Amino acid sequence: MVKLSVLQHAPSTHLPARPGDPTPTHRNLDPLAHPFARARERTRALNAAKMERMFAKPFVAALEGHVDAVEVMARRPDSVTDVASGSWDGEIIVHNLAQRKHLSKIPGAHNGKLSGLCWADENRILSCGVDRNIKMWDVRTSSQAENPEAGPSETKPLAVFPGKYSFSSIDHHRTDPLFATASSIVQVWDETKSAPVMDITFSTSAETVTGISFNASEPSVLASIGSDRTFTLYDVRTGKAERRLVMQMRSNDLSWSPTYPTVILLASEDHNLYTFDIRKLNSASQVYKAHVAAVTSCDWSPTGTEFVSGGWDRTVRIWKERQGTHPEVYHTKRMQRVLSTAFTADARFVLSGSDDGNVRVWKANASEKLGIVTARERAAIEYRETLKDRWKMDTQVGKVQRSRHIPKPVYKAGELKRTMLEAQRVKEERRRKHTRAGENKPKAERKKVVVAEQT
């Protein structure tokens, strides 16, 4: 007798049970059933990388209103959409990003350049300028959107704090009604008093302090940068400067990391950005190199994993934390020197204020799709992300992922900069080779930036 079995598929099990049902699918996980699985996956990864570059359209909107360069921007606490900006003609505008309109407009808030801007709370703005005044505004009363007839002379500040020197920066304490200002000295003010409550300038400091910022999680710690190439740490509780760092070149902007309270980011005049751990100030924890001119501003994303910087080279760059090269680079033909940058509170958008008087809104992730994303679309996007990450070491995929088009002047400047640095390096090497061994040791790039640490 013989045992026989011949393969037969019952068609009913492979067809949908009722009309409208999904067709049943079957899987065979045997690798032999999937020839060229690797090659096909690589093709998919390459396509995904190309698609990412194809859909990289980061520019969202330009918010007009200012007639001069936008010097500072500050986002409203507890708001995703609102951001205040101040310009060189002394005007303050509060923008709503979602509706792309002005919530309020304070023309002529200061005589001359408005140099510092911060939010005291939900509704009050503190601003300072070169006219030696600090002014506090209520954005609700100054709302021009509600009564457009109200002229610029109608808006009156809530309070005016007169100072002796022209101010360059201002920042408010996170919880207390205190704020600090930077001029040629560093002062701490109380909102209820018209004179500064303390002067915490570093004892030997003689030059202008250009930027100041309170730490968010240790709110009494204050950091400042100055035109004498220094970075200084203060404590409001002790009322004095704690530590000072002298660097090779001056910094233009500073920003505390929102997730690591000890980490601070400095935008330096030497085209680089540096992060410092304030517990260990003798070397930077990371150098970020890509700008081809001075970096004028920087701001962390609220997630703390990336940050944005704007430079004199007319580009905005978005960096991953701890990744010192290959940032995302944004540019437009009409965007001039970028003076201020900010991340929005949802970390999805980046703002840049530039010399041409526009505030521009960019996507933080250039190829992100705005609007409703369906579940299938989301799954496909995530699959493509995984593929790109998995195949990023492939020559072709990596090349597509890394390539960016940048304006010719920026490219040429980068080329020139590379040549100069290379020549410098070669000269250094030769000099080292012809001096006595061990006399002229190479210094780490991260330590090079620090000249002296003072207490």
Add this chain to the structure above:
Amino acid sequence: MEVEGEMDKTWRISQDEIVKEVGAEAARGRREMVLDGGPYRSRYTRNGRHMAIVGLKGHVATFDWRTGTMHSELQLQETCRDITFLQDHSHFAVAQSKYVFIYDRDGVELHRLKSHVEPTRLEFLPFHWLLATVGNAGYLKYQDTSTGQLVAEHRTKLGACTTMTQNQHNAVIHLGHQNGTVTLWTPNLPHPAVRLLAHLGPVCSVAVDPSAGGRYMATAGEDGIVKVWDCRNWKGAVRQWAARGGNGEVGWSQRGYLSVASGGSVYARPSIHETFPGTSPPPLYLTHPIPHRPLRSIRFCPYQDILSIGHSAGLSNILVPGSGEPNFDSAEADPFENKKARREREVKTLLDKIQPDMIALDPEFIGSLAPPSKLTTGGTDVPFARLPRLERLRVQGKADETEEASDHEGDAANGENGKKADREEREKRKMRGKGKSLKRYLRKQRKNVIDPKAVAIRAKLEKERNERKKAREAANGVPKDHKPSALDRFKRPP
């Protein structure tokens, strides 16, 4: 198919008995198609649902064999040598007397490929969208069916070629030639990747085993011999035997059953991969006598236990129990896919199309590490600051070499030689110090030769060592006539 007794043989079981035993759905696979118009050749789609047949006199038909739906039937009135489906049943290509023609599902002529002259055999590489043809002039040509470009054109220099097959796992084309050689081709090489003298006469059929990842190849020659080759190692056939009648066709099923059509009967034999020195045929699994000669093609239907044999009087489909892969993957090839799924899969495979220059003998080279460059940059003086981190650490003497050190120890354990080298190393280090020449002198003295001079020096050294030891002990506060004891270790240090 299994038999119970020792004396029973599976090959004695006839098709009628099999059809009687199996279910009605499976029995539909057994079919005799009586057609006139010369020896027929057949081809299945990748999912095994549709079948295309072509007779030498020009009769072409494509149909869904399971439901019996005819898609197209053409009388081309000229010699047609081969047929193949393209990506699915919606297009097929026919090798006609002068050129290759492409038809759509309904039999409408879409393209005439003028660059493929007098084609004899066609193969379609589904993942690369390439149509490979070989003709009487001996040119192997690859045409990209998605862009329409002629990708590559190789001159075989071996005359007319009537035997061609593809390896489904690496898309390499196998050609069998009139002088008995089998050559393996890829689009990016102008010469064969492998050239093999397989038979003493012309090669009449080549097949590659899909079940073992394309590892085995079977060839049949005019000399009446069937050979099985290992594609990783071409030194001699794995197994060879003389098939009755000669001039056979060979074909592999998805589960690794080899069928040989020679003379007037078909054999199917599983498990013939073992190396076998003799020339006796492997055990038979199934036979089926066919009186119509010549037998021109032999194809297993994917995902079914069906073997289709083309011969001069039409085609016969027979049942070969156990030959087909039972589990299909809907994402790759689904016999039950509907129109929408077919369209979607067509788009997906087009997006995943692999470039023709990625075809190589080893398909796994994609995504593996690049081989180390053979170019050496010796002599260039790389400055310290430009060295990679590990090199810099090595220069500074801070590199962690523990892994290499352990390797070195392993070597030492393996052979006496390594141990010796190790000792020499230690000796060399040891000599860095004071009294170098004296110690070397003592070492050089053979120990079993008593030389008064050496003895005196040794005694002197011993004495000096004792004195030094005593001085050290005195410095540590140990009393002079102290006898060392095991309890010393519990003493508090002074």
